[in-house]
Amino acid sequence: MENPRAPWxxxxxAVLANRASGGYRLFSLLDEDGPxxxxxxxxxxxxxxxxxxxxxxxxxxxAFSVAEATTGSRSxxxxxxxxxxxxxxxxxxxxxxAIGPGTERLCHLEEGERVWLNGPLGNGFSLPRELSDSAxxxxxxxxxxxxxxxxxxxxxxxxxxxPTRVLLGFRDEAHSGGLDDLFACCEVALASDDGHIGxxxxxxxxxxxxxxxxxxxxxxxxxxGPPPMLAAVAALCSERGIVHELAMESPxxxxxxxxxxxxxPAPDGDGYIRLCVDGPVVRGG
Amino acid sequence: xxxxxxxxLGNPVxxxxxxxxxxxxxxxxxxxxxxxxxxxxxxxxxxxxxxRVGNEPQRIWxxxxxxxxxxxxxxxxxxxxxxxxxxxxxxxxxxxIVSVMATAHEDFARMVSALDEREExxxxxxxxxxxxxxxxxxxxxxxxxxxxLLEALRPLTRKPLIVKLTPNVADPASxxxxxxxxxxxAVSLIxxxxxxxxxPATGAxxxxxxxxxxxxxxxxxxxxxxxxxxxxxxGLPVVGxxxxxxxxxxxxMLAAGAxxxxxxxxxxxxxxxxxxxxxxxxxxxxxxx
Numbered sequence: 417m418e419n420p421r422a423p424w425x426x427x428x429x430a431v432l433a434n435r436a437s438g439g440y441r442l443f444s445l446l447d448e449d450g451p452x453x454x455x456x457x458x459x460x461x462x463x464x465x466x467x468x469x470x471x472x473x474x475x476x477x478x479a480f481s482v483a484e485a486t487t488g489s490r491s492x493x494x495x496x497x498x499x500x501x502x503x504x505x506x507x508x509x510x511x512x513x514a515i516g517p518g519t520e521r522l523c524h525l526e527e528g529e530r531v532w533l534n535g536p537l538g539n540g541f542s543l544p545r546e547l548s549d550s551a552x553x554x555x556x557x558x559x560x561x562x563x564x565x566x567x568x569x570x571x572x573x574x575x576x577x578x579p580t581r582v583l584l585g586f587r588d589e590a591h592s593g594g595l596d597d598l599f600a601c602c603e604v605a606l607a608s609d610d611g612h613i614g615x616x617x618x619x620x621x622x623x624x625x626x627x628x629x630x631x632x633x634x635x636x637x638x639x640x641g642p643p644p645m646l647a648a649v650a651a652l653c654s655e656r657g658i659v660h661e662l663a664m665e666s667p668x669x670x671x672x673x674x675x676x677x678x679x680x681p682a683p684d685g686d687g688y689i690r691l692c693v694d695g696p697v698v699r700g701g
Numbered sequence: 702x703x704x705x706x707x708x709x710l711g712n713p714v715x716x717x718x719x720x721x722x723x724x725x726x727x728x729x730x731x732x733x734x735x736x737x738x739x740x741x742x743x744x745x746x747x748x749x750x751x752x753r754v755g756n757e758p759q760r761i762w763x764x765x766x767x768x769x770x771x772x773x774x775x776x777x778x779x780x781x782x783x784x785x786x787x788x789x790x791x792x793x794x795x796x797x798i799v800s801v802m803a804t805a806h807e808d809f810a811r812m813v814s815a816l817d818e819r820e821e822x823x824x825x826x827x828x829x830x831x832x833x834x835x836x837x838x839x840x841x842x843x844x845x846x847x848x849x850l851l852e853a854l855r856p857l858t859r860k861p862l863i864v865k866l867t868p869n870v871a872d873p874a875s876x877x878x879x880x881x882x883x884x885x886x887a888v889s890l891i892x893x894x895x896x897x898x899x900x901p902a903t904g905a906x907x908x909x910x911x912x913x914x915x916x917x918x919x920x921x922x923x924x925x926x927x928x929x930x931x932x933x934x935x936g937l938p939v940v941g942x943x944x945x946x947x948x949x950x951x952x953x954m955l956a957a958g959a960x961x962x963x964x965x966x967x968x969x970x971x972x973x974x975x976x977x978x979x980x981x982x983x984x985x986x987x988x989x990x
Contacts (some may be wrong), residue, residue, distance in 0.1 A: 424733035464968065472765030475917060478968055534972065537729065641930035669761050669768065670969035673725025676772045677761030687754035688775070693725050 417572075419539050420446065420451035422672075426477075426534040428464055430661035432494065432507060434525045438593025440513045440561060441523045442483070445531055446494060446682070449505040452487045454540030455530040455569035456663055456697040459508065460671035463521055464530040474518035477532065481640070481669040481696065483564035483598055484509035484571070508533075511564040511594045537671045538696050541569050544578060547659040547699070551636040553579040557623050559584060559641025559648050565663050566599035566640055574602075581605070581635075585645070587617025588612060627656055636660065650700050660700040666691045703741070705938055705961055706769030706861035706886045708796050708823055710741040714951065716981040717942045718744045718800040718826060718865065719772065720916075724789050726972065735967030738794050745782075745790060746962070747800040747828045750808040752778035753941035762898045762907035767917025767944070768966060769896045771908045771942045774802065783819070798863065803897050804931035805835065806853045817858035824861035827854070827885075828867075830892050841867040841892075844879035851883020863940065866890035866931065868920075874934035881935045889940035889963065890931060891924045916966040918944040925957050932958020946974070947980020955982075 427449050434443035453459075462477035489497045490505040514520045523529065542582060544551035554573050554670040556566040559573075563584050573580045582599065584593030592613070595604065605622050606614025615622060618642070633656070639649040640663035653660040669675035671692045679688035683698055703710045714741075723743055727734045762769045777785060782799075789795050797857065803809040809827070816822045829841035829850065840846040847864065851937050864880040866873050868891035875956030877888045891912020898907035906912070924943025932939045941959030944966070945951050951962040962982075969973040 421731055422729060424730040424737060426971055468766060472767070472919065473763060474971075475763050475766055476768060519956065523798075532971075665762055667759060667763075669770075670972070672729045672972060673722045674720060674972070675761060675770070675969050676719075676722075676775060677770060679755060679758050679760055679772075679775075688758075693729065 417540055417542060419454050421456060422535050422537055423449050426460070426532045429533040430507045431525045431527055431529045431531060435525060437511065437597045438595065439590045440593030441482050442509060442511055442597050443522070443525050443596065445508045445510070446490070447508050447532060447533060448490065448503065450506060450533070452485050452506050452537065452570065453482050453508070453536030454564050455572045456540030456694055457467055457482060457536035457538050458607050458671070459533055459535030459537065460616060460668070461510070461522065462532045463525065464532055466519065469521060470517050474521060475535065476669050477671070478522070479671055479692070480510045480512065481565035481663060482508050482536065483511045483567045483594070485568060490681040511561060511598065513561045513591065534671055538573070538692055539694070541638055541663070541697050542583060542699070543576070547636045550634055551659055553581070553631070553635045555623070555626060555635045556582045556639060556640040557619055557641070558584045559619055559645040560591060562641035562663070563594055563598065564640070566638065567594065569638060570599070577662040582615070583607070583619050583622045583626070618645070618648070620645060620652060623649060623652055623699055627652055627658060632658065634655070639663070653700060661697050663697050663701060664691055664695055668692055703816055703909045705865070705947060706824055708742065708861070710796070710961070712741045712979040713955065713961045714740060714982065715940065715961055715963050716744050716968065716975060716977050717742045717743045717963040719746045720965040721968050722877065723747065723793055724786060727789070735792070735794055737973070737976065739968070739973050740795060740964070741979070742796045742823070743790065743793050744826060745786070745800050746776060747774050747777045747802045748779060748782045748812070749774060749802055749918050750779050750782055750812060757909045759907065759909045764915065765927055766896060767915055767919035769898055769908055769913040769915050770893065771910050771913030773910070778869065779815055783815065787819060795932050796823035797826045798826050798889055798972055800826040800865070802831050804831055804833060806850060809850065809854055809990070810857055811908045813854050813857045817860055822860060824863060825858065825941045826863040826865050826889060830865070830867045831926035836936065839867070841865070841876060844871050844875045847876050848879040848883045851885055861886035863887040863889050865892055867892045868923055868927055869895045874930045877931040877935045877937070879936050885937060887940060888931060888935065889942065891920070891927050894920050894923060916944070918946055920944050921950060925953055928954060928959050929933070929957040945978060947983050950980055951978050951982045952985045
């Protein structure tokens with residue numbers, strides 16, 4: 417899939433909404449200048465006001481994968497009546513969990529407030545056919561807040577009539593959300609560590625069972641979640657020879673290749689890659 | 702226009718080495734980067750004679766009004782830089798300053814000589830925040846080491862030599878004086894301030910290799926103090942940097958005695974910070990005149 421290019425520099429975007437979605441928050445920004453992103457791409461975000469609010473932190477912008485993107489007329493996106501000189505814009509939805517000073521500040525975004533937006537950045541997911549000639553369907557595996565990029569990917573795959581199955585896992589009820597908002601009208605197999613929903617255990621247990629089925633070889637697996645989950649997904653896929661892509665995370669300072677902070681070991685074992693420009697979606701071996 | 706070491710620059714704002722990758726940025730943003738390039742000269746990431754993969758993660762750690770980094774100078778080595786990067790950096794619309802580092806005079810000399818032959822290179826910055834393998838001493842922490850290095854390199858090129866000073870010394874002015882005596886054309890300061898952080902979640906170092914360098918507005922007063930002391934001690938032009946985020950910060954650096962100001966960490970937050978700082982600085986001047 418093609419990765420749309422970000423406009424040069426950062427730009428302000430207005431907050432359209434911010435509401436609870438289970439234990440997470442789902443907020444929407446109005447991007448009046450950027451292209452519609454590819455699934456798996458991310459944005460660097462920081463509030464325009466009161467960013468360094470708590471003892472000089474947060475300081476750096478934070479990276480978030482986009483959970484949904486809707487292109488439309490500006491007035492339709494902001495809920496106003498149409499005007500004659502209508503401009504198009506993109507509504508960007510992000511799923512967020514308060515885990516530190518940056519995410520806490522963004523969880524308190526208010527409607528109309530402005531956020532510095534830099535993106536879309538990085539490489540998104542590839543279609544199953546782009547990963548393997550024999551891959552026809554998709555299996556999406558998400559853990560926790562990592563379900564976000566899989567939500568937009570599921571919709572893009574559905575629009576292309578790619579058969580897709582979705583497996584999502586959460587730690588417990590407080591650390592779960594986004595299901596009704598991002599995965600409504602689609603069948604999802606669930607797992608939770610505490611058993612409050614779905615299978616009691618890991619989402620990778622569900623994947624293990626699914627990959628044992630006959631048709632699994634014709635699937636490509638796409639995963640996003642905590643590092644141990646991604647390692648387990650990669651191992652399950654690799655031992656069965658199933659193509660897979662992982663949407664990874666590492667601490668990012670800039671998002672556009674400047675700081676070299678987001679290095680992770682290169683998949684080919686040769687040094688490091690920068691996740692912001694060589695990822696965040698990385699093809700498994 | 703600003704004159705710096707014989708170069709005519711459009712404004713006094715350049716970048717700090719290692720804080721802006723023009724090649725990566727062009728891939729991300731396209732040729733819009735060239736049409737509105739954020740700096741009046743571009744300083745490359747530091748290159749070494751041999752390729753380096755850089756340090757193990759974790760490489761960055763956010764701190765109050767700043768960050769600690771320990772990137773470890775990943776680069777393609779002199780040969781890889783000249784073959785792959787230099788042609789691309791030569792397409793930038795501003796003069797190119799190449800930052801070099803080595804742990805032996807011979808290696809420094811090979812890099813300076815090789816880059817002296819390249820017309821894309823307008824000037825060289827010597828990153829001396831590294832040990833001399835022969836003496837074990839950090840070159841930039843010792844006036845005698847800095848003088849010896851400049852005496853070895855000065856005859857090898859007529860291109861301007863800028864010495865990047867470390868703040869991790871008691872008296873940076875004495876090192877700047879040694880650089881001037883050795884024939885340097887300019888000094889730039891400050892490099893990052895030695896620092897560490899502990900991850901409260903694990904009790905372990907927040908930085909993979911244990912320590913790193915602090916940058917961002919947290920260190921700006923240190924930078925202003927050292928720029929002021931160095932500018933008073935030498936007759937060379939000074940590139941002032943350390944936590945510059947806006948025009949007022951840049952004006953303060955110039956008032957402290959800098960000829961040019963470099964923007965570093967702020968570019969991580971705002972990719973076009975260099976252009977913004979230059980515009981704000983120009984407004985500041987118009988208001989005061």
